[in-house]
Amino acid sequence: MITPYPPGAPAALPGEVLTREVLDYVRSGLAAGMQIPDPVDPELKSVRVVVR
Numbered sequence: 813m814i815t816p817y818p819p820g821a822p823a824a825l826p827g828e829v830l831t832r833e834v835l836d837y838v839r840s841g842l843a844a845g846m847q848i849p850d851p852v853d854p855e856l857k858s859v860r861v862v863v864r
């Protein structure tokens with residue numbers, strides 16, 4: 813799960829396809845001071861994915 817704070821609403825849930833738009837939103841939020849406590853890499857320099 814990727815839940816930026818603030819606002820605290822999930823941007824991506826387990827099983828969801830990560831789109832470029834979601835990653836851009838979260839990364840721009842990080843640059844603006846958001847915190848992302850959920851992922852293994854809270855700076856989102858890497859993302860673990862499962863391929864179907």
